[in-house]
Amino acid sequence: MNNFSNLNDTFTLNNGYKIPCLGFGTWQTPDGDTAVNAVIEAVNLGYRHIDTAAAYKNEKSIGKAIKESNINRKELFITSKVWNKDRGYKTTLEAFDKTINDLQLDYLDLYLIHWPASENQFKDWDNINLETWRAMTELYKSGKIKSIGVSNFMPHHLKSLMNTEIKPMVNQIEFHAGFMQEETFKYCNDNNIVIEAWSPLGTGKMLDNNILKEIAKKYNKSAAQICIKWCLQNNTLPLPKSVTPSRIKENTEIFDFVISEDDMKTINSMPYFGGSGLHPDKVDF
Numbered sequence: 001m002n003n004f005s006n007l008n009d010t011f012t013l014n015n016g017y018k019i020p021c022l023g024f025g026t027w028q029t030p031d032g033d034t035a036v037n038a039v040i041e042a043v044n045l046g047y048r049h050i051d052t053a054a055a056y057k058n059e060k061s062i063g064k065a066i067k068e069s070n071i072n073r074k075e076l077f078i079t080s081k082v083w084n085k086d087r088g089y090k091t092t093l094e095a096f097d098k099t100i101n102d103l104q105l106d107y108l109d110l111y112l113i114h115w116p117a118s119e120n121q122f123k124d125w126d127n128i129n130l131e132t133w134r135a136m137t138e139l140y141k142s143g144k145i146k147s148i149g150v151s152n153f154m155p156h157h158l159k160s161l162m163n164t165e166i167k168p169m170v171n172q173i174e175f176h177a178g179f180m181q182e183e184t185f186k187y188c189n190d191n192n193i194v195i196e197a198w199s200p201l202g203t204g205k206m207l208d209n210n211i212l213k214e215i216a217k218k219y220n221k222s223a224a225q226i227c228i229k230w231c232l233q234n235n236t237l238p239l240p241k242s243v244t245p246s247r248i249k250e251n252t253e254i255f256d257f258v259i260s261e262d263d264m265k266t267i268n269s270m271p272y273f274g275g276s277g278l279h280p281d282k283v284d285f
């Protein structure tokens, strides 16, 4: 088990680049003051890793917050993602330019393909993913992105990318108690791809679960803290989202306890629940 002692201890990616072990999620964070204030709050509380995406439509506000926070750029780890309509070589390069412009940055720490092109929507889905990857690889080699990866990819989507010059360093997937995506989880661990967990709280659906609440009581922690720590103890990097200052803080207070092996087993074997239902081969966006 990894031994993280604070939110800026790091995972090391397969290219040697380091990524803080707790990220601040911003999916469903509304643009404008809410996003600006949430990010400033997070940075003030010590978060240095912020996860956004063009599709979240809050990059401009996040850029503003980063600027206002006055933190040295090198201390921050900023991730964004290329949206589905921009898949392909040229369009990915253009999307990247818009993203760093909106974020007011001159490089990204991590850029991800947000969703795989799938067989359900495209005959040449594999080739589309490879073309998008070619653009990502070029941006990576030019130094405009320090690490590259994918999101919501299953092993069959990853396969072709694994045979290219630069292999994905990260796969950001839905991962929480009741939905561990075992096949993708194993594939990424076997291939040295760091898994990031989106919706580690199941967009909040985990928090009323009696098993998690009972376990939380034992450690004098909240169910949210158990969910976040559980990700880390499973070697995945959690990206909890909150716009509420007390919760943003609570979600960092996870380094002063360890979930026992027995309790990990109990959570790992919970039956399916709380999933978003967004299957990468079936989504219609």
Ligand code: A2P
Residues within 6 Å of the ligand: 025, 198, 199, 200, 201, 202, 203, 204, 207, 222, 224, 225, 239, 240, 241, 242, 243, 244, 247, 248, 250, 251
């Ligand atoms: P809010 O943003 O209003 O504070 P996920 O990260 O799994 O997508 O979950 C995000 C949801 O969980 C949001 O609705 C967020 O609410 C809520 N949330 C985040 N942290 C906590 C917490 N510590 N306790 C309760 N709810 C939380």
